[in-house]
Structure formats: C-alpha cells, structure tokens
Amino acid sequence: MKEQSSFRDPSGHVFYEDGVVYRQVNDCYRAQFAALMESGLYEKLTAEGLLVAHRNVEQTNPEAAGYCVIAPERVPFITYPYEWSFSQLKDAALTTLRIHRAALDYGMILKDASAYNIQFVRNNAKLIDTLSFEFYKEGSAWIAYGQFCRHFVAPLLLMKHVDLRLQQLLRVYIDGVPLDLASKLLKSKHDALTTQHIHWHAKAIARHMTDGRSTGAQRRVQISKFSHIALIESLARMIERLTLDGVKTEWMDYYDHTNYTQQALARKEDILAQMLKAGDARSVWDLGANDGRFSRIALENGAEIAVAFDIDPLAVEQNYLAGKRSGENIVPLLFDLTNPSPGIGFGNTERVPAERRMQPDCIIAFAIIHHLAISNNLPLGKIAEWLAGLSPELIIEFVPKEDSQVQTLLATRDDVFPDYTQDGFERAFGAYFDIAHKEPIAGSGRTIYRLERRAQA
Amino acid sequence: MYLDPGFGSMLIQGIVAALAAGGAYLILMRKKIAAFFQNRKAVKNAEENQQNDAETEK
Numbered sequence A: 001m002k003e004q005s006s007f008r009d010p011s012g013h014v015f016y017e018d019g020v021v022y023r024q025v026n027d028c029y030r031a032q033f034a035a036l037m038e039s040g041l042y043e044k045l046t047a048e049g050l051l052v053a054h055r056n057v058e059q060t061n062p063e064a065a066g067y068c069v070i071a072p073e074r075v076p077f078i079t080y081p082y083e084w085s086f087s088q089l090k091d092a093a094l095t096t097l098r099i100h101r102a103a104l105d106y107g108m109i110l111k112d113a114s115a116y117n118i119q120f121v122r123n124n125a126k127l128i129d130t131l132s133f134e135f136y137k138e139g140s141a142w143i144a145y146g147q148f149c150r151h152f153v154a155p156l157l158l159m160k161h162v163d164l165r166l167q168q169l170l171r172v173y174i175d176g177v178p179l180d181l182a183s184k185l186l187k188s189k190h191d192a193l194t195t196q197h198i199h200w201h202a203k204a205i206a207r208h209m210t211d212g213r214s215t216g217a218q219r220r221v222q223i224s225k226f227s228h229i230a231l232i233e234s235l236a237r238m239i240e241r242l243t244l245d246g247v248k249t250e251w252m253d254y255y256d257h258t259n260y261t262q263q264a265l266a267r268k269e270d271i272l273a274q275m276l277k278a279g280d281a282r283s284v285w286d287l288g289a290n291d292g293r294f295s296r297i298a299l300e301n302g303a304e305i306a307v308a309f310d311i312d313p314l315a316v317e318q319n320y321l322a323g324k325r326s327g328e329n330i331v332p333l334l335f336d337l338t339n340p341s342p343g344i345g346f347g348n349t350e351r352v353p354a355e356r357r358m359q360p361d362c363i364i365a366f367a368i369i370h371h372l373a374i375s376n377n378l379p380l381g382k383i384a385e386w387l388a389g390l391s392p393e394l395i396i397e398f399v400p401k402e403d404s405q406v407q408t409l410l411a412t413r414d415d416v417f418p419d420y421t422q423d424g425f426e427r428a429f430g431a432y433f434d435i436a437h438k439e440p441i442a443g444s445g446r447t448i449y450r451l452e453r454r455a456q457a
Numbered sequence B: 001m002y003l004d005p006g007f008g009s010m011l012i013q014g015i016v017a018a019l020a021a022g023g024a025y026l027i028l029m030r031k032k033i034a035a036f037f038q039n040r041k042a043v044k045n046a047e048e049n050q051q052n053d054a055e056t057e058k
Helices: A027-038 A041-047 A086-105 A145-161 A164-172 A179-185 A192-207 A225-240 A262-279 A293-300 A313-326 A369-375 A380-390 A404-411 A422-430 B007-057
Strands: A012-017 A020-026 A054-057 A066-072 A108-110 A118-121 A124-127 A133-135 A283-287 A305-310 A330-334 A362-365 A393-398 A433-440 A447-453
Touching (some): A027 A041, A027 A066, A027 A108, A086 A118, A086 A124, A086 A145, A145 A225, A225 B007, A262 A293, A262 A362, A262 A393, A293 A362, A313 A330, A362 A380, A369 A393, A380 A393
Parallel strands (some): A283 A305, A283 A362
Antiparallel strands (some): A020 A066, A054 A066, A118 A124, A393 A447
C-alpha cells in the first residue's frame, strides 16, 4: 500500500507491506542515490544519528520506474511539526541545516527542507527521507531556502516573539507559514534573523511573485560555495541562540500546585505500576501527560513506547528535554484532546489523526476526566465511547465533584453535570469496559480504575 | 528539482549569503590576527626563556 503523503518527489515513494515500511528508489534517482551511498555521506550522517539507516531489500517488485527498494529503520510514532514543542522544532531545524552543511562537503545538497521529513527517534531529530539529496552545482543557491524559512524560521520566531500558540499556523499551512503573514505578525521585531530571513525575504517574494508571466527563461542567482556555507552556518548560529526565556504557560509548574500530598502522589504511582504489570501493555498513550511522569512509570513497567499527549507547550517542552537527555522511548506530543490533529493536506490524507498512526495497547488518563467532562461539557458516555474506540485497556482516574480541582472548575459556572458522579462514571464506562481493578487513592477522594474493553464494545 | 525555489527567495538568499560571507570573512581575519599575535607572544616567551636559561647557566 502506497503512503498517501509520498507523491511530490519523483525520485521515489514510500509503501507498506505486511506492516513493514519500504522506500522505492526510482531510476531517475539512481546516480544521486549511488553518490549518497558511495561518497561516505550516508555513513557520516547515520553515524551521527542525523539520518535514518536503511537496509537494501532484494525483492519486492518495484514498479516500472523502480531502481531499487530499501527498508528504512522504523520510526515508532510519526509526529507532525504542529505537535512539537519549541525545542523540537528548533532541533529539527538544526538537524536540517547540519545535514545540508555536511552534504556540501560531499558535493551534495538537501534538495528540500520540509519539517515533515524530520522525525524523532528516542527524542533525536533525524531525517527520514533518504531521497532528499541532490548533486551540488558550483555557484548554485540552496533551492530549499524558502521552504526552510516557512517550515522552521517563521514558526520559531513567531513562537518566541509573539505567542507560542502561533505554531498552530503549521496545521493550517501544510507547506509552512507564508512569509508575508509571518512578516506582518513580527513587524515590531528587527533582529538579524527576523529582518533578513522574514521581512526582506517576504518583500522579495512579493516583488517577484509575477515574474513567471513576464520573464521567459528561468533566472539564476549565483552564490559562491564560501557564501553558501556562510549562510547555512550563520542561520544555524542564529537558530541555536533562540530560546524561550521568560515565556510562561498555565500548566508549566503543575506538579508544584496539585492538591494532593507527596504520599498520595507516590500511592498513585504505585497503583499505576501495579496495574501496568497486570495488563502487560507494550505501547501506551498517556493523555494529559504533563511532563511525562506517568509515561516514564509505564516505560519502567514493561511498556516499550509511551506517547505523552499534553495541551501545554511548555509541559511538552520539559518532557522533550528530559527525554532527550535520557534517550527514553517517550514521544512528547502537543495535543488538544478536545480538538485533536485532523487529517490534513490533499484528500485529508497527507497527515493523519493520531489513531491512524498507532493503536495503543493501553491508555493512561489521569487527572483529565474532569477537564473533558466539566471544562468541555463532554458527557461521560461520549468520553467512554471515544476511549473504547482507541484502546483495549484503560487506566483512568476518576476525580469526584468534591475534589478542590473540580470545585475550582465549577466555581465560575452553573453545575449542569448531575451525572458526574462515581456511579455515573461506572455506568458510562461499564457500557464498553469491564472493571478489572479499582483502587481508591488514599487521602485524595479519587479512584483509579483499570478497565478492559469488552469484545462486543 | 521538484520544488519551486521562487525567484524572490533565491534573490534574497544571494543578498543574505553575501552578508553572512562578509561576517564569516571578518571572523576568519580576526582569528588570523589573533593567531599572529599569539605566535609572536609564544616566540617572544621562548626567547625570554632561552635568555633566562643562559643567564642561570652563567
């Protein structure tokens, strides 16, 4: 089956067979692929963890234009730039520049700079598109420069200087933030990176937008190799220096302001560990994961991968930085559960919803039910139905109405939630799940359930 | 090449690359000048050490 997003580049395409990912290399890309493999560039990039490794596959009936087929190292969970934290986008940008810079030393370039070509394996940013390399022509400009600015420079600057939430523009604009829009939003900023790569760039694009109508032959810009390298290195230096100093969000210090004691938290962790052992889940989704505390308990108790969903960009940032240091198989994901990543792009199939990328063995949903049911007015039955559609096993915390966190949510509004009770919860979830285990958290009034989806659900 | 690089992007790239090259050249020169003075200092120190050694031997 052909990957739906793999259609732009005529050099080849991605397809799946029996759950294995393959990449076909087309005849027209034979020379470039050979140069990548034989020049030493492939060894260098894979050794440095910048490019996914692959093995050659003898088989597989390449289509007419096929030259060969490779099987790349599998990325456990594909993520998209609008689901990344600031440092993830920054690291993806730096990886792109490092690869292009290294390629120049081997007489090659990166011919595209799409953020979607970068994926995280154990929180290391890697290029997954092995066919992104082209020969360097002496004096040529970087063909992917415009794309690099739209996919990386514009969203990073918008997140830093205007608002972290503007990263979500990437969800609207699949080929990166239009530079005229970025320039308008950043109009009060005049540092070198913004001035040169956003403001000047946007003006130049506007001025030459209609060139195709008046000019016949393509015009070329000549850039010496020294200048080309200087540009890439200066971009990398400026991006390296971008930080989120001084930016604050609602949830960033969540665990300092919870309403339960250290003992109750430790008890919660014990109950989770015990329930995970009983369930034997290999892949876990942790909804409302904050900095990934419970995802890590899942990894310590038999899970091979934990995807940590959270709505707060700085919580995801902390989780990513911790995961990057430890090399754990944790996937931090910026995600609004009440408005999840949709299918976008051509035919709504280029980028797909999370459940199309992986079906977890188990979902952990701690301290989240009251946000869904009360802040978002979701009936418990709808929440149960949704979770039953995602996972066969659920470890979920019920937070009663008497809890101070729920009281805070209800303080400014009418209580229109007569069914939000422990009995109501058990009834709603009982329609889809069997209760395998139920454990109150002493000293908190909350209860943790391990639920198993019934076969007919 | 399957991407449309856009002439505006190419043109501005020429300009910012020239600026970056100017910067890189200055950094290179600064390093060379620093290295020149460091070398001179090293030679001078070596000479002084030799002289001191010679005086001690006397």
